[in-house]
Amino acid sequence: MTEHHPALKIGVSGVRGIAGQSLTPEIVAAFAAAFGTYCGTGRIAVGSDTRPSRVMVTPAVTAGLLSVGCTPVHLGIVPTPTLQFHVRKHGEAGGICVTASHNPLEWNALKFCTSAGEALRPYQFSELLDLYHQGVFSRVEADDIPEVQIDQSAASEHIQAVTEFTDRRSIADRKFRIVVDCCNASASKVTPTFLRNLNCEVFEIHTTPGEPFPRSPEPAPRNLAELGAAVLEYGADIGFAQDADADRVAIVDERGKPAGEDFTVALAIDQSLRKHPGPVVVSVATSRLIEDIARARAGAVHRSPVGEAHVLEKMLEVGAQIGGEGNGGVIIPGINHCRDSFAAMALILERLALNPFPVSQVLASLPQYATVRTSVPCRSREAAAFVRLMRHIYREETLDLTDGVKVMWPDRWLLVRGSNTEPLLRLTAEAGDESEARRLIDSALEYLRE
Amino acid sequence: MRELKIGTGWVRGVVGDALNPELVIGFSRAFGTWAEGGPVVIGRDTRRSSVMFQQAVTAGLLNSNCQVIDLGETSTPLISFAVRELGASGGVSVTGSHNDSSWNALKFLGPEGSLLNPIKSEEFLDLFHASSFQTFGPHPPPPQPAAPGIADAYLDHLCSALAEEEIRTRGFRIALDFRFGAVAPLADQFLKRLGVQTVTLNVSPAIDWHLQLEPTPDSMGELATLVSNGRFDFGAALNIDGDRLVLVAEDGTCVSEEYTLPLVARSRLLRRPGPVVTTLSTSKRIDPVAAEFDQKVVRTAVGESFVMDRGVELEAVVAGEGSGGVAALPASMTFDALLSLGLILEFLASERDRLSDAVQTIPRTEMLKGRVRCSAPAAYRALEKCRQVYAEGISSLDDGIRVDWDDAWLHLRVSNTEPLLRIIAESDDARRTQKIFDGCLGVIRHSLAEEETK
Numbered sequence: 001m002t003e004h005h006p007a008l009k010i011g012v013s014g015v016r017g018i019a020g021q022s023l024t025p026e027i028v029a030a031f032a033a034a035f036g037t038y039c040g041t042g043r044i045a046v047g048s049d050t051r052p053s054r055v056m057v058t059p060a061v062t063a064g065l066l067s068v069g070c071t072p073v074h075l076g077i078v079p080t081p082t083l084q085f086h087v088r089k090h091g092e093a094g095g096i097c098v099t100a101s102h103n104p105l106e107w108n109a110l111k112f113c114t115s116a117g118e119a120l121r122p123y124q125f126s127e128l129l130d131l132y133h134q135g136v137f138s139r140v141e142a143d144d145i146p147e148v149q150i151d152q153s154a155a156s157e158h159i160q161a162v163t164e165f166t167d168r169r170s171i172a173d174r175k176f177r178i179v180v181d182c183c184n185a186s187a188s189k190v191t192p193t194f195l196r197n198l199n200c201e202v203f204e205i206h207t208t209p210g211e212p213f214p215r216s217p218e219p220a221p222r223n224l225a226e227l228g229a230a231v232l233e234y235g236a237d238i239g240f241a242q243d244a245d246a247d248r249v250a251i252v253d254e255r256g257k258p259a260g261e262d263f264t265v266a267l268a269i270d271q272s273l274r275k276h277p278g279p280v281v282v283s284v285a286t287s288r289l290i291e292d293i294a295r296a297r298a299g300a301v302h303r304s305p306v307g308e309a310h311v312l313e314k315m316l317e318v319g320a321q322i323g324g325e326g327n328g329g330v331i332i333p334g335i336n337h338c339r340d341s342f343a344a345m346a347l348i349l350e351r352l353a354l355n356p357f358p359v360s361q362v363l364a365s366l367p368q369y370a371t372v373r374t375s376v377p378c379r380s381r382e383a384a385a386f387v388r389l390m391r392h393i394y395r396e397e398t399l400d401l402t403d404g405v406k407v408m409w410p411d412r413w414l415l416v417r418g419s420n421t422e423p424l425l426r427l428t429a430e431a432g433d434e435s436e437a438r439r440l441i442d443s444a445l446e447y448l449r450e
Numbered sequence: 451m452r453e454l455k456i457g458t459g460w461v462r463g464v465v466g467d468a469l470n471p472e473l474v475i476g477f478s479r480a481f482g483t484w485a486e487g488g489p490v491v492i493g494r495d496t497r498r499s500s501v502m503f504q505q506a507v508t509a510g511l512l513n514s515n516c517q518v519i520d521l522g523e524t525s526t527p528l529i530s531f532a533v534r535e536l537g538a539s540g541g542v543s544v545t546g547s548h549n550d551s552s553w554n555a556l557k558f559l560g561p562e563g564s565l566l567n568p569i570k571s572e573e574f575l576d577l578f579h580a581s582s583f584q585t586f587g588p589h590p591p592p593p594q595p596a597a598p599g600i601a602d603a604y605l606d607h608l609c610s611a612l613a614e615e616e617i618r619t620r621g622f623r624i625a626l627d628f629r630f631g632a633v634a635p636l637a638d639q640f641l642k643r644l645g646v647q648t649v650t651l652n653v654s655p656a657i658d659w660h661l662q663l664e665p666t667p668d669s670m671g672e673l674a675t676l677v678s679n680g681r682f683d684f685g686a687a688l689n690i691d692g693d694r695l696v697l698v699a700e701d702g703t704c705v706s707e708e709y710t711l712p713l714v715a716r717s718r719l720l721r722r723p724g725p726v727v728t729t730l731s732t733s734k735r736i737d738p739v740a741a742e743f744d745q746k747v748v749r750t751a752v753g754e755s756f757v758m759d760r761g762v763e764l765e766a767v768v769a770g771e772g773s774g775g776v777a778a779l780p781a782s783m784t785f786d787a788l789l790s791l792g793l794i795l796e797f798l799a800s801e802r803d804r805l806s807d808a809v810q811t812i813p814r815t816e817m818l819k820g821r822v823r824c825s826a827p828a829a830y831r832a833l834e835k836c837r838q839v840y841a842e843g844i845s846s847l848d849d850g851i852r853v854d855w856d857d858a859w860l861h862l863r864v865s866n867t868e869p870l871l872r873i874i875a876e877s878d879d880a881r882r883t884q885k886i887f888d889g890c891l892g893v894i895r896h897s898l899a900e901e902e903t904k
Contacts (some may be wrong), residue, residue, distance in 0.1 A: 020585040025479070025509035029471040052589035060509035063471035066502035106588055142465035142499040142552050 012125045012309060013421050016100055016109035019053030023108055025060035032064025033139070034132040035096060035112055042093025042115075043071045045086050047078040047154070049099035049186040049245050050209040053108045057098045061110070062148060065096075069140035071147070075154040077209055079187045079246030080111060081340035082158040088117030088337060089157065099186070099245040102218040111245075118337040119309045159194040159342060165335050166346040170353040172199035179203045179239040179252075181227040184211040187246035187341070194342055198349065203234045217243050219250035219328055221258035228256030238352070238359050242341050247308075248328035249341035251348065253359040262287040262371055263363055265324035268344050270366075271351035272322035272332070273297035281315045281323035283307070284402045285373075285415055285428050292367045305403035307420055308339055322347075326371070370434035372441055376448070378425035383418030386425060386448055390416050393447060414440045453553075456575065457866055458755040459565030462546065462555030465499045469554055471506040478507045480578035481542065481558055482514025484570070487584060488539025489517040489594070491532045491559075493524035495545035495691045496632050499554045503544045507556070508593060511542070515586040518593040521600065523632040525692030527786035530563035531604045534783065536597055537561075545691035548664035548773075557691075563783035567759035605640050611781040612792045613721075613800065618645035620799040625685040625698070627651040627673040629663050633692035633787065640788055644795060651676065665689055665696040665774065667704035678702025683798065684805040686791055693754075693785035694774040697794070699806040707774040708733040712812050714776045714790045715768040717797035719743040724767030727760045729753070730852045731861045731874050732772040735812050751849030752863065754785055816880040818887045820873045821865070822894050829864045829871050832897040836862055839893050860886050862894075 008017040008027070015031050017023030036044060044065050048054040054077075065072045073092065075083055080097045087095040093115050100107035112120050112128065120128065131137070178200045182188040188207040195202045205226065206214045215223045219241040231239040231252050239252030251259040251267070266289045269280055273294065280299050282290050283306045294301045304314035312331055315323040324330040329339035336343060352362060378386070390405045400406035404417025404426075412431035419426050425448070429440035454463035454473075461477055463469030482490065490511050494500035504520070511518050519538065521529060526543040533541040541559035549555065558566050558574065566574055577583070624641075626648055628634040634653045641648050651673060652661065662669040665687035677685040677698045685698030697705040697713070712735045715726055719740070726740045729752045740747045748764060750756040754775065761769030761779050770776030775785030782789050798805060824832065836851050837844065840860075846852040850863025850872075858877035865872055871894060875887040 020513050020590060025475045025506075025513050026472045029475055029506065029509070033471070052592070055592055056509050056512040056586075056590045059505035059512075060471070060475060063474070063502050063506035063509065066499075066505070067466075067471050137470075139466040139470060142497065142554060145465070145498040145502055147498070148501060 009421065010129065011421050012120065012122050012307070014109045014111040016103065016107060018106050019051070019057060019108040023057070025056060028057050028060035028110065029064035029067075030135070031110055031132055032061040032096060033068050033137040034128060035094065036065045036068035036070035037131055037137045038128050039070065039094040039115070041069045043073050043149070045073045045075055045083055045092045045095040047075040047080075047083040047095070047097050050077055050184060050188070051100065051105060051108055051244075052210070054098050057108050061096055061098065066145050066148070067140070068138050069144055069146060071149055073149045073151050075151055077186050078154050079190060079341070081247050081336050081338055081342065082154050082190070084113050084117040084338040085158040085161065085336050085340075086151070086154040087113055087115065089161075091115065097245065101245045101247070102216070102243045104216070105213050113338070116337055118312060121309050121313060155190045159190060159197070162194070162335055162340070162342045162346055163197055165332075165343070166198070167350050167353075168198060171349045174353040176200040176238065176349060176352070177203070177234065177236040179205060179227060179230045179234055179236045180207065181205050181224070181230075181239065181241040182207045182246070183213050183215060183217050183242065183244055184208050185213070185217065185242070185244040185246065187242050191240070191242065191246070191342070195345070198346070200349075203230065203236060205230050213244065219243050219248055219261070221250070221260060224250060224252055224258045228252050228258065232256040240345055243328070246341050247339035249344050250328045251359065253363060255360055257360070259359070259363055260371070261328040262289060262326040263366070264328045264344055264348070265326060265330050266290060266293060266366060267351050267362070268324065268330045268347040269293055269322050270297070271347045273299050276321045279318045279320045281311055281318060281320045283311055283325045284400060284406050286324070286326040287369055287371050287430055288413065289367055289369055303400065303402055306417065312337060369430050369432065370437045371428065371430045372434065372437040373426070373428045374441055375419065375424040375426045376445070377423060378418070379423050380418055383425045387416055387418065389447065390444065412436060412440060414444060416444055455866065458568050458571045458753055460555055460557050462549065462553060464552055465554050471502060474503050474506040474556065475510040475513075476581070477556060477578055478510025478542065479514050479583040480574055481540065482511040482516040483577050483582070483584045484574045485516060485539035487515035489519055489536065491519045491521060491529050491536065491538045491541040493521035493526075493529045493543055494632075496523055496630050497546055497551060497554060500544045500546075503554055503556070507542050507544060512590045512593065513586065514584050515591060517591045519597055520593060521596050525631070525633040525636060526557060527692050527782060527784050527788065528601065528604050528636065530559055530782070530784040531607060532597060532600050533559055533561065534563045535600065535603055543691060547691050548689055548694065550663060559784070562762070564758040564762070565755040565784065567755055571755065601636060601639070605636070605643060607781070608640060608789050608792055609643055611778065611789065612644075613796050614644060616799045617792070617795045621645055621647075622683045622795055622798075623647040623681065625649045625651070625673060625676045625680065625682045627665070627670065627685070627687040628653050629661065629665060629687065629690050631688055631690035631692060633688055636692070637688065637788060640792070644792065646795065649676065649680070649682070663690050665694060666707055667696070670696065670698060670704050674698050674702045674704050688787045689774070692787050695776070695787040695790040696774045697805060699809060700804055701806060703806065705805070705809055708735060708772045708817070709809055709812060710774040710790060711768070711770040711772065711776050712736045712739045713797065713808060714770065714778065714793045715739050716742070717793040718768050718778050719745060720797070720800070722767050725764045727757050727764060727766045727769040729757060729771050730846055730849055731863070731872070733815060733817055734859065734876055735815055738813055749846065749852075753866070758783065813878075815876055815878055816883040817874065817876040818883050820887065820891065822871045822873070822891070822898070823869065824871060824898055825869060826864065828898055828901050829869075831901065832871060832894045833862065833864070835897040836890065836893055858882055858886055860890055862890060
């Protein structure tokens with residue numbers, strides 16, 4: 001049975017499933033109606049990535065919103081940060097992005113954002129889910145159904161705002177040669193324009209929206225071989241790879257070598273602190289590199305649980321101008337209250353424009369850590385039990401219990417936590433070299449087997 | 451009572467909790483599965499809620515791997531034509547038709563362009579109830595752009611079924627009430643081709659929801675005034691999805707909707723003899739018209755699906771109802787107000803007649819229609835009582851009870867849309883009709899009273 005009915009994953013990161021099978025149009029319309037009910041009557045921005053199933057999912061969202069008297073404002077195919085920027089700028093009542101982000105092509109999902117352009121916090125999502133399960137939506141009578149609206153200027157407004165936030169002159173003077181890999185996804189038309197506006201020479205790979213994804217949409221080093229080859233072929237200064245909904249970005253250096261996702265947030269934070277010294281927020285799973293960088297710029301580092309909503313919440317609490325996670329997601333609240341790959345690219349280019357050195361040399365000048373990430377299938381309750389066990393085993397060490405358990409030594413750390421979105425136990429270790437990091441993970445896995 | 455009704459080839463309900471997007475998606479998935487993932491033509495009327503349901507229909511059909519050919523705001527007859535012209539597997543019309551604006555509905559058309567007949571409707575509803583839907587493979591099919599030129603092809607088709615030149619030569623001038631329907635632009639082009647001058651009322655997009663959308667003589671005062679104050683050959687009101695036609699004579703007199711069928715039939719039979727199909731509830735005014743051309747009139751249960759299904763089976767040339775909905779088969783596979791209008795024009799042109807004269811030639815009868823409010827179980831027990839009382843004269847049990855005498859008839863049936871019994875009686879004499887009507891009413895009331903004392 002389960003083979004033919006793939007799981008529907010409903011969680012704080014959205015409602016995800018295989019489009020047409022587990023993610024049916026009825027579920028989509030009902031969630032849209034529940035979300036419209038949750039937001040109250042008003043305008044709800046609707047956008048999508050380039051997945052083919054958007055043609056089925058988007059009309060179901062539209063119908064669900066109309067049924068509760070909300071006005072859908074269609075932005076078309078847009079990056080998720082563009083949709084969230086639009087919602088905040090125009091004071092919409094909320095937003096729904098039809099995107100499964102880094103999931104494979106046959107998946108799709110609804111991601112919800114509040115009128116502040118922020119991802120739903122856990123308590124907000126549980127309220128929404130309660131409305132959905134009760135199935136009592138504030139349906140309106142036929143004569144009160146509003147009209148659908150269309151706004152095609154969201155992407156240009158977004159990149160204009162990022163550009164205005166950026167030191168255009170120094171970037172323009174440097175005349176960067178850049179290869180972009182947009183994964184044929186929602187940023188395919190936006191990213192090249194954005195970078196050309198900054199006087200960069202842009203070489204495009206995979207920028208045909210709607211064509212199949214040429215690689216896994218996750219911008220992890222293992223998926224960036226083609227971008228690396230293109231950087232070498234064009235003799236480019238840098239390569240940028242975005243995920244399918246363009247909230248995250250990874251870097252490839254001028255030698256075609258992936259920098260590792262932690263360096264996206266590291267370079268962005270380094271540059272941001274030069275401009276605006278102050279506190280920084282990263283998740284507990286992000287490299288210690290951030291403390292080193294912040295120390296040099298006299299900034300305090302705050303650690304939040306893993307996940308965009310948690311990082312943002314902490315940032316707003318401590319008044320941070322920059323934050324993010326080691327997965328290539330950077331948040332700059334001056335621009336957008338979510339991860340924004342455009343804002344991240346702008347800060348990274350600013351940082352590189354400070355001096356004439358190639359990217360590899362700038363990266364090499366930063367402290368070097370080996371970070372190893374792995375995950376093992378594990379039911380949520382077993383993950384929780386294992387986390388408790390680890391706390392007991394390492395009770396003599398310095399522990400950070402922000403999310404799961406993080407064991408910290410002066411020169412290395414190990415994080416064990418249950419995934420928010422999948423039945424997985426996630427393990428992250430960082431040390432001076434890779435074999436030491438791997439040894440930390442292996443010792444934890446040893447306990448797990450016992 | 452939950453205000454949702456599922457009929458043969460259609461689903462309708464009050465927009466809101468009863469008829470909502472999820473339910474419409476479910477029906478569309480079932481229909482797409484029934485159509486085996488072939489291309490499906492869709493369109494909608496001018497109601498606000500129709501945009502919402504058109505989105506839901508699109509999502510449901512795409513999920514069943516159907517290509518969706520969206521004609522946007524249009525009439526049901528044009529959707530029917532497009533299904534045939536494009537060789538589609540079916541059609542869906544999102545229209546609340548004559549119901550008031552709080553309602554909406556879906557009409558499901560088969561590959562031949564008519565409402566699903568009872569057998570097909572049963573297959574379709576079985577799929578819906580079992581939730582046994584097919585889905586797309588790795589990718590859903592992209593929606594297709596609206597078929598270019600389909601409206602012109604439809605108008606060519608209508609004109610080819612008419613004596614176009616004769617109508618043009620006559621140079622008609624008519625007044626039209628569109629009830630804010632989407633048929634207005636089509637009608638405009640159609641009548642231009644026929645050389646007809648028009649003055650129009652109640653044209654979309656701004657719908658005045660206070661107006662009764664169902665074209666009946668009671669709601670045609672504005673059109674009647676327009677016609678009586680100007681020099682028009684006649685006036686015509688069209689239903690919102692372009693299936694029904696009701697007329698106003700050149701002097702401003704409203705013509706009962708029961709006359710549309712005999713008038714259209716007479717025009718049609720003049721040039722193309724064949725059987726006529728109508729319902730058990732429709733006036734016998736059609737009988738002498740068919741007899742004039744030695745044709746028979748066959749009666750079915752009330753509902754377009756039943757009338758059309760029988761019409762196709764008998765190779766009829768006209769099929770229609772007393773509500774003003776008429777199809778000239780095989781040119782139309784649904785009730786089609788534009789073709790009906792064209793046939794009225796053709797008749798008046800070739801007979802050099804005024805509309806009032808044409809109406810005069812159809813024998814006048816006395817008809818009474820009434821309703822008794824009661825629950826469904828009580829209604830069925832009252833029907834059973836009537837079956838005993840009228841046992842001798844019953845001529846049909848296809849839809850309630852039809853009783854025929856030499857000079858009169860009576861039809862008693864449970865409403866498809868509301869919790870009530872409908873009574874219709876007709877004869878040539880008002881007193882005779884009243885007597886039959888009152889007799890039946892007495893039997894029903896007696897039965898309902900017995901219910902209460904129990």
